[in-house]
Amino acid sequence: MAGVSVQFNPNPSLNFKLQFRSSFNQRKQLFSISPPTRKIRGRNGGNLGMGAVCATHNFDVVVVGAGIIGLIIARDLLLRSNLSVAVVDAAVPCSGATGAGQGYLWMVHKTPGTEVWDLAMRSRKLWQLLADNLQDQGSDPLEALGWKKTGSLLIGKTEAQLNQLKSRVQQLSMAGIRAEYLSNNDLAIREPELAINQQSGAAFLPDDCQLDAHRTMAFIEKDNRLFLSQGRYAEFYHDPAVCFIRSNGKGKIDGIKTQKNTLYGRKATIIAAGCWTGSLMDKLLQNSDIVLHVPIQPRKGFLLALENFNNLRVTHGLMEAGYVDHQKSVISASDKVDSNEALSISMTVTRDASGNLLIGSSRQFAGFNTELDTFIVDRIWERAQDFFPSLKEFSVKNLSEQMNVRIGLRPYMPDGKPVIGPVPGITNLFIASGHEGGGLSMALGTAEMVTDMILDNPLQLDCKPFAVEGRCC
Numbered sequence: 328m329a330g331v332s333v334q335f336n337p338n339p340s341l342n343f344k345l346q347f348r349s350s351f352n353q354r355k356q357l358f359s360i361s362p363p364t365r366k367i368r369g370r371n372g373g374n375l376g377m378g379a380v381c382a383t384h385n386f387d388v389v390v391v392g393a394g395i396i397g398l399i400i401a402r403d404l405l406l407r408s409n410l411s412v413a414v415v416d417a418a419v420p421c422s423g424a425t426g427a428g429q430g431y432l433w434m435v436h437k438t439p440g441t442e443v444w445d446l447a448m449r450s451r452k453l454w455q456l457l458a459d460n461l462q463d464q465g466s467d468p469l470e471a472l473g474w475k476k477t478g479s480l481l482i483g484k485t486e487a488q489l490n491q492l493k494s495r496v497q498q499l500s501m502a503g504i505r506a507e508y509l510s511n512n513d514l515a516i517r518e519p520e521l522a523i524n525q526q527s528g529a530a531f532l533p534d535d536c537q538l539d540a541h542r543t544m545a546f547i548e549k550d551n552r553l554f555l556s557q558g559r560y561a562e563f564y565h566d567p568a569v570c571f572i573r574s575n576g577k578g579k580i581d582g583i584k585t586q587k588n589t590l591y592g593r594k595a596t597i598i599a600a601g602c603w604t605g606s607l608m609d610k611l612l613q614n615s616d617i618v619l620h621v622p623i624q625p626r627k628g629f630l631l632a633l634e635n636f637n638n639l640r641v642t643h644g645l646m647e648a649g650y651v652d653h654q655k656s657v658i659s660a661s662d663k664v665d666s667n668e669a670l671s672i673s674m675t676v677t678r679d680a681s682g683n684l685l686i687g688s689s690r691q692f693a694g695f696n697t698e699l700d701t702f703i704v705d706r707i708w709e710r711a712q713d714f715f716p717s718l719k720e721f722s723v724k725n726l727s728e729q730m731n732v733r734i735g736l737r738p739y740m741p742d743g744k745p746v747i748g749p750v751p752g753i754t755n756l757f758i759a760s761g762h763e764g765g766g767l768s769m770a771l772g773t774a775e776m777v778t779d780m781i782l783d784n785p786l787q788l789d790c791k792p793f794a795v796e797g798r799c800c
């Protein structure tokens with residue numbers, strides 16, 4: 328295992344040297360399309376050096392967190408209003424969960440009729456529109472976003488699972504999604520390398536798509552930066568938010584103080600800090616009389632990315648049926664894993680736009696720890712071998728040169744729904760976080776909802792299920 332390389336996600340809780348080194352390496356790879364400035368940019372495009380004294384800037388909206396949620400909210404606001412927007416991050420884009428994301432926008436494991444379904448469906452439509460628009464403008468969505476229409480397969484291996492998959496296909500069809508049940512023979516034709524027996528079958532969604540989180544983030548950044556010259560956009564990276572600005576009275580937020588800057592947000596301040604949202608809000612509100620606790624927790628996940636691995640042919644995005652309810656696929660902990668950190672592993676496999684084979688994934692509550700754990704890597708590999716016997720010819724050790732382990736902290740909300748909306752009793756403060764394992768797939772719908780709330784537009788979806796009120800206290 329010694330040679331396995333780890334794509335750390337530098338977050339505020341990590342050792343500083345490590346954070347800088349890893350984020351620098353990530354940025355080289357991440358922004359090959361549009362390299363970011365390594366200096367902090369002021370609103371008017373002026374570069375404020377890293378050691379600059381605290382400066383004051385005025386914007387309409389300040390977004391805290393440059394993960395997929397924060398960056399795409401900024402993009403939506405820039406495109407659909409004339410407001411100016413600043414984005415603040417403790418590190419850089421893709422340094423949180425987003426950088427580890429597998430990129431599937433699949434609907435096969437989501438359940439029609441749930442509130443999250445509506446948000447994911449709306450986002451799916453908006454992602455498709457974005458991909459179509461790019462195509463119409465002569466750009467290749469595969470190049471720009473890593474966009475691939477792979478279709479998705481949710482694979483069952485027991486009679487009980489097959490029965491569930493059959494009713495899932497019915498449910499999905501009734502909800503307007505093209506869905507098909509595949510018997511073991513049909514499945515073998517679609518994915519010949521999959522281990523298949525009498526008890527195998529799958530739900531198949533031929534129209535499901537995926538994107539590449541890193542390409543998509545670079546694309547969004549490039550779009551946002553088109554507004555730099557108009558003075559409508561600025562980025563403040565490596566500059567964590569430290570406290571709210573509350574100039575007049577108790578019930579209004581006027582912006583954010585970061586370690587290096589004072590950023591006024593005339594119309595709104597949006598906290599989109601992923602799994603750090605709860606602890607950050609506690610910190611930002613600590614000297615106030617406001618009682619609000621956002622119960623978002625980090626849920627650690629590993630994804631194995633194999634470069635130039637052509638020994639396995641997979642045509643679709645695949646996911647085991649157990650993924651639908653990760654809580655159920657808890658495996659017994661070994662002495663390597665603390666017994667109270669319930670670990671679950673569910674097989675997912677797909678090939679990304681660069682040809683990497685992505686094999687996932689784990690779920691675990693381990694605080695803000697982002698360390699590599701070879702025990703988990705081995706379990707993910709074994710789980711994939713159960714589904715693809717040809718992988719048994721390879722060990723993690725043999726593949727160490729080709730294998731990157733992506734580690735990220737999903738923002739987990741105990742009730743399984745993101746928190747999106749204004750904070751009651753505090754004017755101009757919004758939260759957009761808690762998307763757990765679906766932040767990429769729900770991003771565009773979330774951004775649309777937040778923008779419409781800020782602009783006082785009618786909403787496309789019912790926002791009540793995602794409200795702060797009643798869920799954060």
Ligand SMILES: Cc1cc2nc3c(=O)[nH]c(=O)nc-3n(C[C@H](O)[C@H](O)[C@H](O)COP(=O)(O)OP(=O)(O)OC[C@H]3O[C@@H](n4cnc5c(N)ncnc54)[C@H](O)[C@@H]3O)c2cc1C
Nearest residue numbers: 394396417423424425429430431568601735765766767768
């Ligand atoms: C292994 C794995 C696979 C996944 N696969 C998929 C998938 O296939 N499809 C899908 O839809 N989702 C997937 N996800 C989930 C998805 O990645 C997350 O839901 C999504 O990235 C969350 O985005 P975010 O912007 O809320 O958080 P993050 O990406 O974590 O961004 C939060 C940002 O806030 C910043 N921040 C923290 N504190 C501060 C502060 N004090 N001041 C300023 N900034 C701060 C951080 O530096 C970070 O950049 C996966 C996740 C993992 C871990």
